[in-house]
Amino acid sequence: MNDRSLTYREAVREAIREALQRDPRVFLMGEDVGHYGGCFAVTRGLLEEFGPDRIRDTPLAESAFVGAGIGAALGGLRPIVEIMTCNFSLLAADQIMNTAATLLHMSGGQFNVPLVIRMATGGGKQLAAQHSHSLEGWYAHIPGLRILTPATITDARGMLGAALACPDPVLLFENQTLYNMEGTLPDPPPAVDLDSARIMRPGRHLSLLTYGASLWKCLAAAEQLATEGIEAEVVDLRTLRPLDDATLMDSVARTHRVLIVDEGWRSGGISAEISARIMEQRFYDLERPVARLCTAEVPIPYAQHLEEAALPQAGTIAATARTLVSTHD
Amino acid sequence: MIDFTMPSLGADMEAATLMAWKIAPGDTVHRGDVVAEVETDKGLIEIEVFHHGVVEELVAHIGQKLPVGAVLARLRETAPATTTPAPPAALPTTTPPAPVAAAPAPAPPADSPATSAASSTVPPAPAATHTRVSPLARKVAATLGIDLATVTGSGPGGAIERADVERAAAHAAAASASPQAADPASPATATTPAAAPDLSADHPDAATAMRRAIAAAVSKSNREIPHYHLATRIDMTRARAWLEAENARRPITDRLLPAAVLLAAVARALKDHPDLNAAWIGDSLVRRDAVHINFAIATRHGGLISPAVLDVQSKSVDAIMTALNDLIPRAKAGRLRSSELSEGTITVTSLGDLGVETVFGVIYPPQVALIGFGRLSEEPWAENGGLFVRPVIHATLAGDHRATDGRTGARFLESLNRLLQHPESL
Amino acid sequence: MTEADLKAAIIECLAPIAPEADPARLDPEANIRESLDIDSYDFLQFLIALSRRLGIEVPEADYARLASMKGLLAYLGARLQFPEKN
Numbered sequence: 001m002n003d004r005s006l007t008y009r010e011a012v013r014e015a016i017r018e019a020l021q022r023d024p025r026v027f028l029m030g031e032d033v034g035h036y037g038g039c040f041a042v043t044r045g046l047l048e049e050f051g052p053d054r055i056r057d058t059p060l061a062e063s064a065f066v067g068a069g070i071g072a073a074l075g076g077l078r079p080i081v082e083i084m085t086c087n088f089s090l091l092a093a094d095q096i097m098n099t100a101a102t103l104l105h106m107s108g109g110q111f112n113v114p115l116v117i118r119m120a121t122g123g124g125k126q127l128a129a130q131h132s133h134s135l136e137g138w139y140a141h142i143p144g145l146r147i148l149t150p151a152t153i154t155d156a157r158g159m160l161g162a163a164l165a166c167p168d169p170v171l172l173f174e175n176q177t178l179y180n181m182e183g184t185l186p187d188p189p190p191a192v193d194l195d196s197a198r199i200m201r202p203g204r205h206l207s208l209l210t211y212g213a214s215l216w217k218c219l220a221a222a223e224q225l226a227t228e229g230i231e232a233e234v235v236d237l238r239t240l241r242p243l244d245d246a247t248l249m250d251s252v253a254r255t256h257r258v259l260i261v262d263e264g265w266r267s268g269g270i271s272a273e274i275s276a277r278i279m280e281q282r283f284y285d286l287e288r289p290v291a292r293l294c295t296a297e298v299p300i301p302y303a304q305h306l307e308e309a310a311l312p313q314a315g316t317i318a319a320t321a322r323t324l325v326s327t328h329d
Numbered sequence: 330m331i332d333f334t335m336p337s338l339g340a341d342m343e344a345a346t347l348m349a350w351k352i353a354p355g356d357t358v359h360r361g362d363v364v365a366e367v368e369t370d371k372g373l374i375e376i377e378v379f380h381h382g383v384v385e386e387l388v389a390h391i392g393q394k395l396p397v398g399a400v401l402a403r404l405r406e407t408a409p410a411t412t413t414p415a416p417p418a419a420l421p422t423t424t425p426p427a428p429v430a431a432a433p434a435p436a437p438p439a440d441s442p443a444t445s446a447a448s449s450t451v452p453p454a455p456a457a458t459h460t461r462v463s464p465l466a467r468k469v470a471a472t473l474g475i476d477l478a479t480v481t482g483s484g485p486g487g488a489i490e491r492a493d494v495e496r497a498a499a500h501a502a503a504a505s506a507s508p509q510a511a512d513p514a515s516p517a518t519a520t521t522p523a524a525a526p527d528l529s530a531d532h533p534d535a536a537t538a539m540r541r542a543i544a545a546a547v548s549k550s551n552r553e554i555p556h557y558h559l560a561t562r563i564d565m566t567r568a569r570a571w572l573e574a575e576n577a578r579r580p581i582t583d584r585l586l587p588a589a590v591l592l593a594a595v596a597r598a599l600k601d602h603p604d605l606n607a608a609w610i611g612d613s614l615v616r617r618d619a620v621h622i623n624f625a626i627a628t629r630h631g632g633l634i635s636p637a638v639l640d641v642q643s644k645s646v647d648a649i650m651t652a653l654n655d656l657i658p659r660a661k662a663g664r665l666r667s668s669e670l671s672e673g674t675i676t677v678t679s680l681g682d683l684g685v686e687t688v689f690g691v692i693y694p695p696q697v698a699l700i701g702f703g704r705l706s707e708e709p710w711a712e713n714g715g716l717f718v719r720p721v722i723h724a725t726l727a728g729d730h731r732a733t734d735g736r737t738g739a740r741f742l743e744s745l746n747r748l749l750q751h752p753e754s755l
Numbered sequence: 756m757t758e759a760d761l762k763a764a765i766i767e768c769l770a771p772i773a774p775e776a777d778p779a780r781l782d783p784e785a786n787i788r789e790s791l792d793i794d795s796y797d798f799l800q801f802l803i804a805l806s807r808r809l810g811i812e813v814p815e816a817d818y819a820r821l822a823s824m825k826g827l828l829a830y831l832g833a834r835l836q837f838p839e840k841n
Contacts, residue, residue: 204612256465256491284468287490327483327490576815581806584815586795627794629775657796682794 002187008156009179012042012118014189015160016080020050023078026164029056029065030082030118039084040120040179066092066117070100073115078164083119085127086135086173100169101144112167116160121149122175122213122263123311129299132307134263136173136212137270140240146170147241148194151215153183155238158192166194175213175263197244199251203231206257206324209248209274211237214261214312221317230325240270248274249282256287257324261312266294293320331380332478333402335367335395337471338374338670339546345369346394347401356384358404363666365401370541371634372663374670379476382406397471461488472695473498473610474671495611543633547691554609554692555730561742563749565705565720571752587705588624588679589650593755595677595700596620596641598744605741606674608695609732623673623693624653625680626660635693636665637673646755681705681722690727697732700745701725756835758828761809765827768804772797783825809835 006014019026028043034057037044047055058065062083069081083089089096100113123132140147146166150156156174163170200215201222208218215236222232235251237243252258258278262271271292278290296310335345345367352364363375364384382404389401462470462477466489470477473494480497482489568590576584599606599620607616620642623635636659638644638652659665676693681704688701703723710719724745728738748755756764766779773791781790788798798818806812811834813821820830 256463284464287463287465288484327492573815581799581803581812584799586799588795626796627792629773629792653796658800661797682788 003184004187005182005184006153007179008153008174008181008183009040009042011153011156011185012160012174012179013044013046015157016043016046017049019078019080019161019164020046020054023164025076025078026080027054027056027072027077028080028082029058029069031058031060031084033057033082038082040176042174042179043082062088062091063095066095067099069115069117070095070103070113073113073169074103074111079115080160080164081115081117083117085131085133085176086119086121086139087130087133089117089119089135096139096145096169096171097142101142104168105144113169114164114167115169116163116172117169118160118172118174120176121173122177123295123300123307124177124213126302126304126307127176128302132300134173134212134295136171136240137262137264137273139171140243140270140273142241144168145241146194146239148172148239149211149237150174151178151212151236151238153181153185154190155192157185157189159194162192162194170194173212177213178216181216194239195242195244197238197247198236199233199247200236201232201234203233204255205231206233206259206321207248207251207255208232208234208259208261208317208321209237209251210234210261211240212263214263214317217312217314218261218317220314221321224314224318225321228322230321232321237270237274243274243277245277245281249278252278252282253285256285258286259291259293259317259321259324261317262292262294263311264294265297266292267297269294288324291320291324293317330385331382331404331406332400332476333364333378333380333404334476334478335389335397335399335401336376336667336671337397337474338369338371338667342369342371342397344394344396345374347389347391348373349391350387351375352384352387352402354384354386357407358382358384361668371670372628372665375664375666376401377667378404380404380406398467398477461486463488463490466491466494469610470494473608491611495613495615498610499615546693550691550694554694556692557728557730557735557738558689558725559728559735559738559742560687560689560723560725561746562708562710563722563724563746564710565722565749568749568752569705569720585646585650586653587681589646589653590749590752590755591679591702592622592624592638592641592649592653592677593644593646594745594748594752595622595675596644597748597755598741599675600642601744602737602741604733604737605698605726605728607697607732608674609697609729610695614697614732617674619672619674621672621674623676623696624656625676625678626657627682628661628663633678634660634665635673635676635678636660636669639668639672646752675700677702679703687723688725690725692727692729697729698738698741699727701727758832761828761832761835762824764808765805765824765831768801768808771804772801781824783828784823786822787824787827788822805831811835 016028028046032039033043034047034052034055043055066081069079072079083092100115103111103113121136122134136147136149139145146168148159148163148170150159150172159172163172201219203222208222210218215234218234222234225232233251233255235248260271260274262269264270271294275290275292293312293316295312298310301307301310347365348368349366352358358364358378359381360379362378364378365376367374367376385403385405387402389395389399395401460477461482461484463484469491470480475494475497477489480489480493482493484490572585572587572590603616604614606620607614619640621637621639622641623637625633625635627633636656638649638656641649644652656669673693673696675696676699678688678690678699679702680688681702684704686703688703690699690701692699705720705722707718708721710717710721724742726738726742728735769791772793776791781787787793793801802813809831811831817830821827
C-alpha cells in the first residue's frame with residue numbers, strides 16, 4: 001500500500017468521481033458545479049468528464065434543486081446535491097427537514113430518501129457572516145438525518161461513498177478552510193464508517209472533543225500542551241448525528257476532564273448536547289465541570305482580526321485546557 | 330466536632346437504613362466500637378466508628394434510609410486520639426462488648442459537656458460547611474471508605490479532587506495497619522443473632538437486592554479490570570493427612586475445616602508477594618499491610634457474600650477457624666460488621682463444596698487479586714517417573730493486570746503450593 | 756430410640772441449617788448436602804448438633820457414610836445400638 005499526497009479538495013473530487021464511475025444512478029447538481037467547476041473548485045473537470053446529464057448546473061434556487069434531489073432519490077437515483085455554503089441551505093430547510101427527514105417515517109417505512117447533500121461550512125476565510133456560519137450542530141437536532149463532518153483527508157475521500165450507500169438522507173459538512181489542506185492517503189483509500197468517533201491522539205489528562213476544522217486546532221494545542229507535560233486526548237467526533245457516545249464516554253472515563261471545542265455557537269449547540277450526555281452518563285467520573293470553547297455568539301465578523309477572535313483557536317484551546325488541569329492551593 | 334457519616338460498605342452500596350443505635354449522647358466511643366446497625370442489601374451490618382470521642386448528638390433517626398456520606402451523628406473528638414495512632418492501652422482490647430444502648434450512663438466527668446471547653450487545646454475542626462468535591466473524588470472516596478471531612482482539597486476554590494482523596498487514603502492505609510492488629514475479633518460475638526430480627530430473611534426483596542449489588546460489583550470489575558488467570562494443581566496429601574490427624578484428636582466442636590488451612594496458606598504466601606494484597610487506586614498500586622481476606626460464603630438466600638476475615642496475617646490456623654466460626658453464621662444470618670465489608674484486601678472463593686474443579690474468579694474492586702479453590706479430589710499424579718493417586722486441589726489466581734503481571738501471580742501460586750506441603754508450620 | 760425417633764432427631768438438627776427446606780420430605784437416597792444445599796461449614800454444624808442431641812461424635816473418616824437420610828439412619832442407628840467408648 002502506497003501513501004500519496006493530495007489536498008482535501010482533491011480527495012472530495014476523487015470521491016465524487018469514483019461514485020459517478022461506479023454507479024450510473026449517481027449524479028451531481030448544484031450552483032456552479034459544472035461550467036464554473038464549483039465555488040470552491042471541488043468539481044472542476046467533472047462536467048467535461050461526465051457530461052451535462054450527470055453534472056448539472058442549477059439556478060440559484062436551493063429549495064427547488066434540493067426538492068428535485070429528493071424526488072430523484074425517491075425515483076431510484078442517487079443524487080449528490082451541493083449547496084454552496086450551509087448558510088444557503090436555510091432556503092431549502094423546508095425540503096431538508098419537512099420532506100427528506102420525514103418521508104420514511106410518514107410513509108410508514110415505504111420510502112427511503114437516499115439523498116446526499118454536500119455543503120461548505122465554517123468561518124476563517126473572511127467571507128463574512130452570510131457565508132461563514134457553522135450550522136451542522138443545528139441540523140444534528142433533526143431525527144431522520146445523518147450529519148457527517150469529515151475533517152481528515154481519509155474521511156473527505158471515504159465518507160461520500162459511505163453516505164451514498166446509506167438509504168437515508170445524509171448531510172456532509174466540509175469546512176471551507178480545509179479544502180487546501182494537504183495530507184496523505186493510503187492507496188487504495190481505506191473504507192470508513194459513519195458511526196464512530198476516532199481518537200486522533202491519545203492522552204490521559206483531559207479530553208478535547210471536537211470535529212471539523214477545530215480538530216487540527218486541537219491537535220496543535222495538544223502538541224503545545226505536551227511540551228508542558230499535559231497529555232491531551234483529541235477525539236474527532238466525525239459524525240454529529242448519531243453521536244458515538246461510547247467512544248466519547250470512554251475517553252471521559254479515562255481522563256475525567258473534558259473540553260468540547262465547537263465552531264457552532266454555544267447556546268443550544270452540539271457542545272451543549274455532548275455536555276449533557278456526559279452529565280447523564282459519566283457525571284461520577286468527572287473531576288471538573290465540562291468546559292466548552294465555541295464561536296463567540298455574534299454573526300461571524302468580516303474583519304480578519306475579529307473573525308480570528310470569534311473562532312476557537314489553538315491558543316485559546318490550550319489556555320482553556322490548562323485551567324482544567326491546574327491545581328490551586 | 331466530627332461528623333460520623335454513613336460509611337460505604339463496598340463499591341456497590343449507595344444507601345442503608347438505620348435500624349438501631351448502640352450509643353447515646355454523652356457516651357464515650359473509641360475507634361472500632363460498634364455504634365449502630367444499618368440494613369443494607371447485604372443484610373444487617375454493624376457500623377463501627379473511626380474516631381475517639383464523645384457522642385454529642387444523634388442526627389439520624391431509626392428507620393431512616395440514608396445515602397453514603399450522610400451524617401448519622403456528631404462526635405466531639407477527645408484529645409489523645411487526634412493525631413497519633415492511639416497506644417494499645419486506649420483501645421478496647423480487653424473491654425467487653427462495645428458500649429450498647431442499654432448503658433447510656435453519662436460519661437466520666439472529663440468528657441461532660443461542661444468541661445469540654447477544657448479540651449480546646451485541640452485545634453478546632455473546621456466548621457461543617459458545604460465542601461466542593463468533584464463527582465469523581467466523591468466516588469473514589471466512597472469506594473475507599475474515606476471521610477471527605479478529613480480531606481484537604483487542591484482544586485479550584487479548595488475543591489477536593491481524586492488525587493486529594495487518594496493521598497488521604499494512602500495516609501489512612503499507612504496509619505490503620507497497627508491499631509487494627511490489636512483489635513480483638515471477639516467483640517463481634519457480643520450481639521446474639523437471636524436478639525435482632527433477621528431482616529434479610531424477612532424481606533422478600535433481599536435476594537433481589539443482593540443480586541443487584543453483586544451485579545453492580547462484578548460489572549464494574551469486568552468493565553474496568555483487565556484480568557489474567559492462572560491455575561495450578563496442588564498435591565494435598567500432606568495437608569489432608571495433617572488435617573485428618575488434627576481433627577481425629579479434637580472434639581467435634583473444635584474441628585478444622587480445610588478453608589482455615591487454605592486461608593492461612595494464602596495469608597502466609599501474600600507476605601512474600603505483597604503486590605497481590607493491595608488496591609488499584611487511580612493509576613497506582615497501594616499495598617495493604619494487613620491481610621483481610623474476603624471469604625465467599627453462600628447465603629441461604631441465593632447470594633454469595635464475601636465478608637473479610639480480618640488480620641489473617643497474624644492469626645494461627647486455629648484462630649482463623651475461630652474467626653470463621655464467628656463470621657460464617659453471622660454472614661448467613663445477614664449480620665456483619667462494617668469493617669468486614671469494607672476492609673478486605675484480597676478475596677478467596679472456594680467452590681469445592683459444590684463439586685467444582687476449578688474457579689476462574691472475578692476480582693472485587695479495588696482489590697487486585699482473587700484466589701480460587703476447587704474441590705479436593707483424588708487425581709492421577711505423575712512424579713519421579715511414577716504414577717500415583719493423590720488428593721489434589723486446583724488453585725487459581727485472577728489478577729488485575731494493571732497492578733501485577735502473570736509472573737507475580739505464578740510466583741504466588743508456587744509459594745502457596747510450597748506452604749501447603751508443610752501444613753504444620755502454617 | 757426407634758428409627759422414627761432418630762429420624763425426627765435428624766430432621767430437628769437439619770432444621771436450623773436449612774430452614775426453608777422440608778427435610779421430612781427428603782428422598783431417603785438423596786445426598787442431603789446437595790438436595791438441601793449444605794456447605795461444609797453447615798455440615799459440620801449439623802454434626803455438632805447431632806452430637807449434642809444424640810451424644811454421638813462422628814469421626815471425620817466416617818463423613819462419607821452420612822451422605823443420605825438412609826445412610827444417616829443406618830450409621831447413627833448402629834452407633835446408638837452399640838455405643839462405642841468415647
